[in-house]
Amino acid sequence: MNDRIERLEQEAANLKVPSSAKRDGLYQTAGAVAMVAGVVVAFVAYQLSLGKSDDRDVQSLIILAVAMLALAVTGAAVFLRYSLARFLRFWLLRQLYEGQSHIDQIVGALGRPNRAEEREVTTPG
Amino acid sequence: MTAGNGSGPAAPAAAPLLELVGVRARYGGIEVLHGVDLAVLSGEVLALLGANGAGKSTTVKVAAGLVRPTAGEVHVAGHDVTGASCNDLARIGVCTIPEGRGIFPNLTVRENLWMATQVAGTLAGAEAAAYERFPKLVERRTQLAGSLSGGEQQMLAMSRALVTDPAVLVLDELSMGLAPIVVQQLYEIVGQVASEGISILVVEQFARAVLGIAHRAAIMVNGEVAHVGTPAELESELSSAYLGGAGERLSGRQG
Numbered sequence: 001m002n003d004r005i006e007r008l009e010q011e012a013a014n015l016k017v018p019s020s021a022k023r024d025g026l027y028q029t030a031g032a033v034a035m036v037a038g039v040v041v042a043f044v045a046y047q048l049s050l051g052k053s054d055d056r057d058v059q060s061l062i063i064l065a066v067a068m069l070a071l072a073v074t075g076a077a078v079f080l081r082y083s084l085a086r087f088l089r090f091w092l093l094r095q096l097y098e099g100q101s102h103i104d105q106i107v108g109a110l111g112r113p114n115r116a117e118e119r120e121v122t123t124p125g
Numbered sequence: 126m127t128a129g130n131g132s133g134p135a136a137p138a139a140a141p142l143l144e145l146v147g148v149r150a151r152y153g154g155i156e157v158l159h160g161v162d163l164a165v166l167s168g169e170v171l172a173l174l175g176a177n178g179a180g181k182s183t184t185v186k187v188a189a190g191l192v193r194p195t196a197g198e199v200h201v202a203g204h205d206v207t208g209a210s211c212n213d214l215a216r217i218g219v220c221t222i223p224e225g226r227g228i229f230p231n232l233t234v235r236e237n238l239w240m241a242t243q244v245a246g247t248l249a250g251a252e253a254a255a256y257e258r259f260p261k262l263v264e265r266r267t268q269l270a271g272s273l274s275g276g277e278q279q280m281l282a283m284s285r286a287l288v289t290d291p292a293v294l295v296l297d298e299l300s301m302g303l304a305p306i307v308v309q310q311l312y313e314i315v316g317q318v319a320s321e322g323i324s325i326l327v328v329e330q331f332a333r334a335v336l337g338i339a340h341r342a343a344i345m346v347n348g349e350v351a352h353v354g355t356p357a358e359l360e361s362e363l364s365s366a367y368l369g370g371a372g373e374r375l376s377g378r379q380g
Contacts, residue, residue, distance in 0.1 A: 004218065004290070004292050004322070005142065005167060005202065005292055007218070007292075008142065008201065008202045008217060008218045008219075008292040008293075009202035009203065009204070011216075011217035011218065012201040012202045012203075012204040012206055012217055013202075013204050015201075015204070015206055015209055015213055015217060017205075017206060017207065017208045017209045100230070103230055103231045103271065104230055104271060106231075107230050107231065107269060107271035107272055108271075110272070
């Protein structure tokens with residue numbers, strides 16, 4: 001058993017623990033900020049471009065506006081990823097639980113052992 | 126460290142394999158664990174007792190990686206594994222049998238064992254070990270797990286957990302929905318498993334069932350560990366933990 005404990009110690013030391021909930025919250029906030037800032041700056045850049053007569057200035061501002069739109073889309077994706085992940089995980093668990101209860105009901109209705117079909121384990125490969 | 130009676134289990138070595146340090150956890154806005162400190166020593170059976178709503182199952186969920194603590198740390202063999210997922214912890218050797226057993230009811234006994242072999246071992250090895258420990262399962266091996274009796278389902282759940290070669294086994298409400306005689310048989314087997322050197326954290330609402338095999342016990346009250354000690358030391362605390370003031374009044378009357 002000492003071997004097992006040594007192995008546990010080694011594996012626990014090598015375990016990569018995922019980011020903390022605090023970091024998830026940080027990403028969520030950063031995503032929201034990027035989304036809002038992207039939209040605002042893109043709008044301002046576009047408005048400014050309308051007042052420019054030099055084509056080079058207009059092009060620069062339009063490029064900035066498009067880049068900011070890309071930032072807004074990325075920010076939205078990051079925000080959704082970190083805000084919805086927990087909700088979706090919970091939803092998935094709920095679905096699994098309800099599926100399990102449904103199966104329990106069906107198994108219960110099928111009756112006791114003598115009515116269960118004999119089945120063989122099928123292993124891949 | 127000694128057990129509750131003279132013929133109780135031998136004392137374990139003193140290095141914590143699983144440790145919760147100042148763990149706090151909440152469901153939504155409600156904090157249910159308020160700084161839980163708990164250590165399962167190497168080779169020890171630690172019983173976690175308490176009334177309904179004391180926070181026992183949440184403590185187990187934190188230890189098993191099913192609930193992430195809002196504060197505090199979870200250590201395995203001295204290493205911080207706070208936030209590690211349940212499957213990662215199972216892979217390294219902290220295996221949990223959840224409340225309700227967690228077997229696949231629509232798979233047969235063999236198929237359930239085969240699922241566990243995806244973590245470690247072979248089906249033949251898993252079956253041999255399971256049937257040796259639980260001979261009752263031999264005749265049930267091609268039967269749907271959902272159609273087994275509660276005790277047999279619990280045997281299957283334990284067999285499946287043991288396939289993964291755990292160093293720490295976490296059992297949540299082993300006795301739920303089972304007849305006292307079956308519970309007694311299961312705890313005898315838990316005692317055998319512990320004697321093989323596997324550390325066990327067992328959550329149990331019915332204290333008497335588990336105290337016979339536990340080296341130590343912890344009593345939870347309102348999301349905190351109120352008492353830790355040997356079963357003999359905790360004898361007097363049990364009634365107040367379960368019944369609050371009513372327990373103390375009853376003890377007074379009996380005294």
